[in-house]
Every structure is written in C-alpha cells, then in structure tokens.
Amino acid sequence: MSDTHAQTVAFVRESMVPPADPPLGETGIFKWVRENLFSSWLNVLLSVLSIAFVVWALAHLLPWFLQSVWDAGSLTECREIRDARYGEGAASACFAVITERWNQLLFGFYPPEHYWRPVLAFVLFLVAVSPVLFQGLPRRLLAFTAIYPFIGYWLLWGGTIWGPLLVIAGFVIGWGAFRLAEPRLGTLAAAIAAILLPLAWWFFAVGPIAGDLAQIAPIGLVRIGSGDFGGFMLAFIIGVAGIALSFPLGILLALGRQSHLFIINKSCVGFIEIIRGVPLIVWLFTASLLLNYFLPPGTNFDLMLRVIIMVTLFAAAYMAEVIRGGLAALPRGQYEAADALGLDYWKAMRLIILPQALKISIPGIVNTFIGLFKDTTLVVFIGLLDPIGLSNAIRASTEWNGIYWELFVFIGLLFWICCFSMSRYSMYLERKLETGHR
Template sequence: MSDTHAQSVAFVRDTMLPEQEPPATERGVIKWLRENLFPDWINAILTLVAIYFLYKIVSGAWPWFLNGIWSTDSLAECREILQGTTGACFSVLTERWNQLLFGFQYPNEEYWRPTLAFILLFVAAAPLLFAMYVPRKVLIFTALYPFIAFWLIWGGTIIVPIVALVGFIAAYVAFKQFERNSFAAGLGAGVLAAAVVWYVGGFLSSAMSGVLALPEVPSRDMGGFMLNFILGTVCVSLSLPIGILLALGRQSSMPIIKWICVVFIEFIRGVPLITLLFVANVVLAYFLPPGTNFDLILRVIIMITMFSSAYIAEVIRGGLAALPRGQYEAADSLGLDYPQAMRLIIMPQALKISIPGIVNVAVGLFKDTTLVSVISMFDLVGMIRGPILASTEWNGVYWELWGFAILMFFPVCYGISKYSQWLERQLATDHR
C-alpha cells in the first residue's frame, strides 16, 4: 500500500537549478554586432559597403600620416626628405603653432596669459553649465571672470577692470533701489550710477597706471584660434540674454517696444553677417567723431552679437509660442506679476524647449567667427590664408593646415552639441 502510494506522488524539487549562460548569439560582441550592424540582409549589405569605403579611406590616408615629417624648416626640405613618397609635412605645425594659436604679433613671452584665461574659463563656466554639481559659491568667481580675463589678455593696470566691476555693482544697487518706483526709474538710475563711477574711475586708472600692470597688448596684435575663441565665447554669452529680451519685447503689448524689436530682428536676419562685419570695419568709423579710437575687436563683437541675438530671439519666441496658454493663466492665478511669471514659470520652460535651436545658433556662430578673416583680422583661417601660405617656406601646404583648423573647431562644436544633449536628458522630468 505504501509503495503504491509513493509511486503515485510527483517529485517536487526543493532547490533551484543553476543559471546557465545565454547562447553565444545573445551576449557580448556577437549580440551587439547582430543587433546593430547585421539585423537583416539589407543592413548587412550596407554595413559591408561602409566597411569597404572606410578601409579604402584609412588605407589611403595611413601612409600620409605614417610618413609625416615634423622637423624641417620649409616645404622644400620636406619634399627632399620624402623624395616622391606619400607623406605629410607636419613641420608647418611645429614651426608655426604659436601663430596658429595666438597670431603672429602676440608677444611670445606673454602666451601664459591667454592660456591661463582659457583654463580659468572652465572654472567660471562650471556653475552655469553644471549647477547641480558645483557649489553656488563658485558663482562669485564666475561674476569676476570677465574682468580677470580682460586684464590677462589685454593687459594694462588692474585698476581698469576693477573700476568696470565697481561700475556694474553701482548700477545694480541703484537699479534695485529705484526699481520700487518703476522699472524705468531703476534703469535710469543704474545707467547714471555706472556712468559716474566709470567717469571718475577713468581719472583714477590714469593716475594709478602702474599698479599691478601687465604689458599691454593691442587688439591688432591678437589673432589665431585665440581670436576665434574670444569672439565665440563673448558673443554667445552676450547674445543669449539679449535674445531673451528681444523675444519678450517682440511679444510685448507696448507698440513702441514691440515694433523696435520686430524691426531690429527682421533687419538683422535679412542682412548677411559678412555685410555687418564690413560695416563694423569701415562704415562705422564715418559715424564716429574725428580721432575716435573704437577698438576693432569691440566693433566686431557688437556686430556678431547683434546678428546672433536676432536668431536666438526667434528661437526663444518659438519656445514661448509652444507653451500652452494654461501656463500663463497659472502664473496669473498665483498672483505673480510679469517679471516673476517670466522668471519662475514661463522662461524656464521656454528655454528648455529652445535648447536645440539655441545650440544650433551657438555652433553656427562659433564657426562664423572665421568670417572676420575677410576684414583683415588674422584669426585661424586668416593666419592660414595670409602670412603662412603667403610665405615662401610653406607656400603649397594645404591639407596639414586645414586639418589643424578642423582639429581646433570640431572638438568645441561637438562638445557644445553633446552638452546640449546631456542637458536635455537632465531636464526631461516629464519623461521620468
């Protein structure tokens, strides 16, 4: 009886079987290749064709890099060493690297100054770009950085940037004091306070010209990639707040402000940037008093900033238009006035929507800084097309120099693009 009953009861396992590895086609490199490069026969053919073309490009370019010459004084010496074999003449980079980076007139012994300003830029930008990871105290250095960078790059006494800083502080304090009456009163008081401080500070800086003074470097002596970087950084930084104001002004209910912004935006967007640069270089001088020395780099910064701010204004206006009407009504229901509603509710959402467009304008603006070469400013492209290729030693070297230009511009533009994608993921709270 017991044996029959034991045979009729099913066996139940009381321990788990050990895990087995998935098949080879479902793990590791083979899985990645199967899913990304060979998911079906059409993609497999396209992958093989792409590999073939990559092989032809690499196999053709590899000898040119492998046989590169780095230690000659001219193109003729490179060709004499190569004796007809394929090879690059990278000697032009080792010979003229300082001119490509800093221009041919910036003092050699002062290269540490723009280099230090470039390094400090990352420290100053960190609390703005990565606010959630950097202490807010670093914002103090961010506010001081423009004045420090000006002193490092242009030189002169440190009293000049200090006076400029004090002028901005006085303008802010005056604005906050008189803003209680009206915005116009605050703005007027701020402008007046800054003007008084800068006027008095002009005499002070002249009297103390030797205090903590670095050798002055005029703007005409600046060039190379340093000039492109200065123009790109300054113009992008200035065009974003100006673009926000233009976008808000275009949507204003006050007709005068609205039409001023509309005319400005449409006019600037309808004129090529190169035309504005010619205006900054030639035409603007006719509207200034005789003997006025208006720095060329400052004129170019103004024109490029105007150009990019008009495009950013339209991008931000698109972000504002994309917000549902309920957001504006929610701000009104909370009893917020116009500045509070824009600062706390409307503008953060509009900027979040506008990130791809703003980044697109920023990348395009940074590349467009090379257009200053057409007005005889020796930026990186101007140095290549001008003093270097015009010299008898390096006339005929092209791929090496333009490849160096690509090596300078691509990481910056690609880094801006990748940062914008990271920022979009960080702000994508509605998809989490």
C-alpha cells in the first residue's frame, strides 16, 4: 500500500455521530405492551380475551354504580326513584340501604348516644399501635400502648373505672413479687409467685374492692353489655384481640415445640395439632355451647369473651407453625454464634434468634393475621351479629327485603381496607428490614 493511500484513509474517528432516538417500539408504553401483552401468540390470545372480559364487566357494572340511588326509605321507594330517573328496569344500585343503616352495620345495637366511645377507642388504638409499628415515634408512647387495653375495655363496655385500675394493680403486684422474690428464692419460684399472686388478686379481691370504691366514688361510664355489640365493631374487636394475643402465644408455642424438655415439647405439639386439626367453626360452637357444661352452675361467662379466647387459641396454633418455619430456616451458625457469645437461652432468643426468625416469617405471619380477621365472620353461626349477621337482619325487614349486593359490597369494602392495609404494612416492613442478603 502506498504512503499516499495510507494517509487518506482515516482509522480514528474525528467527529461523533449525533445521537438518535430509539425505535418507537422499544420505548415507553409500546415496549411494555409488546413485552407483556403481545410477546407470543398465546399471550395475544389471552390478552384479547382478558380485555374483552374487562370491557364486558365494566359495561354491566359501571351503569349499576353510576345510576345508583342513595336517598330512599325502602327498596320499593328506591326502585320508584330508579324508574323515574333512568327508566323502568334500568341497572341501578340501591345504596340507600347503606345511607340509612350504616350505623347499624358499623356499631350493631350499640346505643347511638354513645357512638363517641367506640370512635374514641378506635382513635386511641391507632395512637397505641403507632410506636409498635413505626420506629420514628417517641418510645415514651409505649407506656400508653401497655395501658391501652384497659382504657379500650373501659370505653367500650363502660362501668366503674375502678375495675380496670385494680386489674392494672394486679400486674404491678406480679412485677413487685418477682423483683422481691428472685434474689431470695430464685427465678423459677419468683416466676410462680409473679403468676399466682396476680391471679389471686384478680379472682378474689378485685370484685369486692371495686364495688366498695364504686360506692365511695362512683366514677365511670354507662355499662353496655356485649349483647349490644355488633357489626364491624364486633369483628374489629375480636380480630384485633385475637391478633394481639395470638402473636406472643404463638412464639411461646413455637419455642416450646422445639424444646428438648419432653413434657413441654409434647404438650405444645399436642396443643398445636389438636387445635389445627379441627375447623374454627367447631371451636366456636364449643365456646358457645359446650364450655358452659364445664363451668360451675350460675357462672356467667360472657359469650364474646369465650369467642375471643377460642379465636386466640386457634390463631396461636397456626402462628406457632409459621414462626417455627422461620426458626427452622435460620442457619445453624446463628445458634452457634449465640453460644460462642456466652448468651443463655432467653438472651440468645431475644437478641439473635427470634429477630431473624420473625423477619423471615413476616409474610406468613401477616397472612395468618389477615385470615384470622376475615374468619371473624364465622361468629354469625353462634348468634353474634357481625356485619354478615346484621346484613341478614336488614334484608329480613319489610323495608329492605330483597336487597342483596349493596350490603355485601359495603361489607367487603370495609374488610378489604383493613386487610389491604395489613398487607401493605408487611411489604413496608420487609423493605425496611431488608439487609441485602439473599
């Protein structure tokens, strides 16, 4: 090759080609549609069928919602308004039943003049759980979290204020007994004293003392029996109580099932397998009918309290298996690391093992919570008027006989809001605790 030719051929770029936009089919919505909806002939077929179904469903549902009637005194009046506005037989929802009976669906037969009490109890509940769910809040709020169950009970059921205060005093007695007895008698004897003394106080002293104090200083709210509870408030109380109580009990059962002590291990295994092997509805019937046969004659054991106990035990059995899965998924090296640090069993569990096991178990735990909350609708079969039970009572009235979907849409929306909130919080918690290890 000659020198002249070598000098005229450029091997090094002296100017850049101006950038060009990517093809239209490789950006934005066009790329997403091509990759997710029409990437193959099967996806094309499924996408077309799905879009056709959505269009068909919206064509039937949107007129039903958009042409709904919100102000009427009965189903007959609702249909008359529909015929006058949209024509005879037009698709129209009669949400007037929600407008008229929303308070009954939410509060049951709770006296209307006392609605402020469950509303205040709900607001205080949100304040009480906030420091547990979110780390950025002041830790001082945990003191309010600890006493909220007694405040919530007093607001909802009413009665003298001395009863809840004396119950709190029982916990103080147990704590004081443990602190005084541990240096002299040892941890086991101190723990037994811390359990027996509060039980004796609650069973034998709280009632008489509360009655005497109520005579001297009658401070309290109007007493409202459990028979007046109903609607979504009833489902919320049973669900929240079951969730709050079953979680620590499930942790203890999971640890007990992994214990090397024969009696503790077999007792926990037997409890978990018996509870999980029987449907919840059977346990609810047990709480409603059979439990009274084992109580002393004349004992008035509140049905709502019996249901809360049974729901708690049922959820705790499932919670124990979820947490046991988290404990089993933890590498053996974590247990060995705790031993190498010289930690005893409880410190190892509290500081190293349980935090990691609970993190692994978050999806299963929240799934159990959501299932428990939805299962509260089963109490309708034992005579408690939850939202489903009240919807049946409303549909049986002469004014609203024949209405159906509107009530269940409203009830389903309430349950969806609560369950979706729990699901989103679990996702937030998983992202917050993500350490980057897979």
